[in-house]
Amino acid sequence: MDAFFASVEQRDDPSLRGKPVIVGGTGSRGVVAAASYEARKFGVHSAMPTWQARKLCPQGVYLHGNMPKYAAVSRQIRGVFEEFTDLIEPLALDEAFLDITHSAHLFEGPEALARRLKARVREETDLAVSVGLGPNKLLAKIACGLGKPDGLYQITEEEATALLAKMPIRKLWGIGPKAEERLLALGIETLGALRDAPVETVRKVFGRHAEAIQARAMGHDERPVETERAPKSIGEESTFPGPVAQRLKLVEAIVEHSETVASRARRAGYLGQTVTLKIKFEKKRSGKRTAAFEIFEGLTRQKRLDRPTDDAMTIRKAAESLLQSIELESPVRLLGVTLSALRRAETEAEKPQLSLFPVATEEPPGRPSLGAVMDQVHARFGANALRRAVDQLDKMTASDREKVGELLPEGDESTPKSPKVPRPGRR
Numbered sequence: 200m201d202a203f204f205a206s207v208e209q210r211d212d213p214s215l216r217g218k219p220v221i222v223g224g225t226g227s228r229g230v231v232a233a234a235s236y237e238a239r240k241f242g243v244h245s246a247m248p249t250w251q252a253r254k255l256c257p258q259g260v261y262l263h264g265n266m267p268k269y270a271a272v273s274r275q276i277r278g279v280f281e282e283f284t285d286l287i288e289p290l291a292l293d294e295a296f297l298d299i300t301h302s303a304h305l306f307e308g309p310e311a312l313a314r315r316l317k318a319r320v321r322e323e324t325d326l327a328v329s330v331g332l333g334p335n336k337l338l339a340k341i342a343c344g345l346g347k348p349d350g351l352y353q354i355t356e357e358e359a360t361a362l363l364a365k366m367p368i369r370k371l372w373g374i375g376p377k378a379e380e381r382l383l384a385l386g387i388e389t390l391g392a393l394r395d396a397p398v399e400t401v402r403k404v405f406g407r408h409a410e411a412i413q414a415r416a417m418g419h420d421e422r423p424v425e426t427e428r429a430p431k432s433i434g435e436e437s438t439f440p441g442p443v444a445q446r447l448k449l450v451e452a453i454v455e456h457s458e459t460v461a462s463r464a465r466r467a468g469y470l471g472q473t474v475t476l477k478i479k480f481e482k483k484r485s486g487k488r489t490a491a492f493e494i495f496e497g498l499t500r501q502k503r504l505d506r507p508t509d510d511a512m513t514i515r516k517a518a519e520s521l522l523q524s525i526e527l528e529s530p531v532r533l534l535g536v537t538l539s540a541l542r543r544a545e546t547e548a549e550k551p552q553l554s555l556f557p558v559a560t561e562e563p564p565g566r567p568s569l570g571a572v573m574d575q576v577h578a579r580f581g582a583n584a585l586r587r588a589v590d591q592l593d594k595m596t597a598s599d600r601e602k603v604g605e606l607l608p609e610g611d612e613s614t615p616k617s618p619k620v621p622r623p624g625r626r
Contacts, residue, residue, distance in 0.1 A: 200276070200293035200294070200326060200327075200328055200329075201236070201326075201327045201328065201329055201347060201348040201349055202233055202234060202235050202236055202239075202348070203233060203269065203292065203293035203326075204222040204232055204233035204264055204269055204293075205220040205221070205222050205233045205234060205235035205238070206235065206326055206327065207268065207269055207272055207326065208220055208222060208262055208264075209235060210324075210325050210326060211268075215260060217237060218235075218237060218259075218260055219234070219235060219237040219238035219240075219241060219243070219256050219258065219259040219260065220234070220235040220237070220238060220259065220260045220262065221233075221234050221235075221238050221243060221249075221252055221256070221259045221260065221261050221262070222234075222262050222263075222264040223245075223249060223261075223263075223264060224249050224263070224438070225249065225261045225262070225263050226249065226440055227249065227250045228248075228249070228250075228438065228439075228440055228441065228532075229248070229249035229438075230246060230247070230248060230249060230438070231243060231244065231245050231246065231247045231248075231249060231252050232245060232264060233245055233264075234247075234252070236348055238252075238256055238259055241255045241256035241259070242255045242256075243255055243256050243259070249261070269292055270292060272324060272326070273292040273293065275323060275324055276320060276323075276324060276326075276328070277289070277295070278323075279316070279319045279320050279323050279324075280295060280297055280316070282319060283297065283299060283302055283306070283312060283315075283316055284297050284298060284299050284301075284302045285426070286298035286299075286300075286424050286426055287424070287426060288424045288425050288426060288428060296336050296339065296340075296424045297424070298423070298424035299312055309332050309353070310332065310351070310353065313330040313332055313351050314351065316328070316330060317330055317349075317351065327348060327349035328349075329343050329346045329347045329348060329349060329350045329351070329352075330343060330346065330350070330351045330352075331343025331344070331345070331346055331352055331353075331354070332351075332352070332353035332354070333353070333354045333355075333359075334354075334355070334356045334359075335418075335419075335420040335421070335422070336420050336422055336424065337372055337415055337418065337419075337420035338354045338356075338359055338418055338420070339354075340372055341354065341363070341366075341370065341372070342354045344370070354418075356418070359417075359418035360417055360418060363390045363391070363394075363416065363417070363418050364389065364390060364391030364394070365389060365390075365391065366389060366390045367388065367389060367390075368382050368383075368387060368388065368389065368390060368392075368393055370390065371390055371393070371412075371415055371416060372415070373412070373415070374412075378404055378405070381403070381404045382404055385400060385403070385404070387400075387401075390416040391416075393412070393413060393416040394413055394416040394417050396413075398410060398413065401413055429541070430467065430469065430541060431539060431541065432471075432475075432537050432538065432539035432541065433460050433463050433464050433467070433469065433471065433537065433538045433539075433541070434460060434475070434477075434535055434536065434537030434538070435456040435459040435460050435463075435535065435536060435537075436456065436477060436533060436534065436535025436536070436537075437452060437456070437533070437534065437535070438532060438533045439452075439531065439532060439533070439534070442481045442530030442531065442532060443530055443531045443532075444527065444530045444531070446522070446527070449522060449531060449534055450519060450522070452534045453476075453515055453518045453519055453522065453534070453536060454515055454587055455586075456518075456534070456535065456536035457511045457512075457514040457515035457518060457536055458511045458515075458573075458586070458587060460511075460514060460536055460537070460538050461509050461510060461511035461514055461538075461570055462511070462570070462573070462574055462577070464509040464538055464541075465509045465544075465570060465571065465574060466574070468543060468544050469509065469541045469542065469543060469544060470507035470508055470509050470541065470542055470543075470544050471504075471507055471508065471509070471538035471539055471540055471541045471542075472503060472504050472506065472507040472508070472539075472540040472542075473501055473502070473503050473504070473538070473539045473540040474501070474502050474504065474514055474517035474518055474521070474536070474537070474538060475499055475500070475501045475502075475535075475536070475537040475538075475539060476499065476500050476501075476518045476521040476522060476525075476534075476535070476536060477497065477498075477499045477533070477534065477535035477536075477537065478497065478498055478499075478525065478531055478533065478534055478535075479496065479497040479531070479532045479533035479534075480496050480497070480498075480527075480528070480529040480530065480531060480532065481529060481530050481531070481532040482496055482529060496529075497533070498525070500521040500524060500525065501521075502517045502518075502520065502521055503540070504517060507540070507541075507542055509538075509544065509570065510570055511570055511573075511587070512587075514536065514538060518536045573585055
């Protein structure tokens with residue numbers, strides 16, 4: 200889809216048509232999620248900080264966006280795709296691969312099918328879609344980019360090698376800013392140069408994946424369209440509106456993200472055994488710049504659980520222990536929690552019998568069912584109808600915990616001892 204979020208907003212509000220529309224975080228620390236083609240003329244693009252977009256395009260219309268609406272339109276478009284093939288691999292709300300190998304002949308060939316698909320999307324949604332045709336996923340994606348906006352572009356197997364050779368390396372799917380920087384430092388600027396470089400040189404950037412990257416630079420891609428691709432991880436992260444230095448605020452974010460990750464895992468039917476905590480710190484730039492804080496330095500920490508889980512409290516406690524191991528030298532800008540090492544959850548008949556006397560590392564009996572009940576409450580009454588509180592101990596620093604521990608009865612390290620309060624006098 201072309202500038203999907205912005206195009207939906209322009210469709211639904213005719214007064215926005217022809218204007219530079221920017222969807223995303225509207226605050227000074229927000230990030231652009233989508234920019235209309237009118238906004239792109241000013242240099243605005245997705246993933247750009249909002250403050251920078253406002254500097255480039257002060258006359259733009261800045262909207263926070265409506266993800267439920269965009270998801271509903273995405274489902275509508277998916278319904279159109281299913282008229283042409285049932286082999287569909289979604290990449291995001293606004294992008295998908297379609298394998299038309301066995302249906303193209305029904306529409307007098309691939310190009311005729313693509314033209315009909317574009318017309319049907321327009322009929323159903325009043326939105327433009329760009330279509331790329333190619334003998335594999337890689338070339339189809341490159342062709343789609345070459346055809347934007349509202350285009351139709353085809354790359355044949357015969358012309359792929361010559362066409363790709365002249366393209367800058369960033370055009371290759373899978374090469375990001377950091378890899379691009381390292382390749383440019385090696386004197387590799389085009390896909391042709393990447394293809395012809397000694398494999399030992401390419402390994403300095405991509406390691407054991409060097410041969411696969413060079414094959415893609417020649418247009419080779421054997422990956423099939425995966426209609427039911429299993430997720431590798433389930434994660435949730437957020438960027439704070441301002442720098443956060445208090446651990447309590449970070450713990451509150453961990454609690455919220457752990458609940459979301461666990462709920463998504465249950466809905467998808469997965470259990471995970473590795474919890475990852477992701478943090479990005481905010482650093483001051485040196486010298487005079489428009490924004491005092493721009494540089495984000497990140498780190499990740501992982502913890503492998505004793506057994507796979509979809510329990511929010513288990514995920515949360517693992518993430519909290521990872522947070523405790525990190526020294527917060529700078530304010531935090533972003534925090535995320537991810538569950539990985541996924542496997543399908545067993546059916547009730549396949550689940551092992553619970554221990555009569557569970558050990559400390561096991562989830563308390565009944566906790567998994569609590570998560571399922573919370574899912575039902577949220578589905579019926581909304582996400583804010585029922586939420587976990589942050590424990591009192593979570594609000595304390597490590598030194599505070601030690602002091603509290605001195606007040607606890609022997610053998611009890613989990614609950615602070617309540618202070619003695621004088622009984623009120625009788626009237």
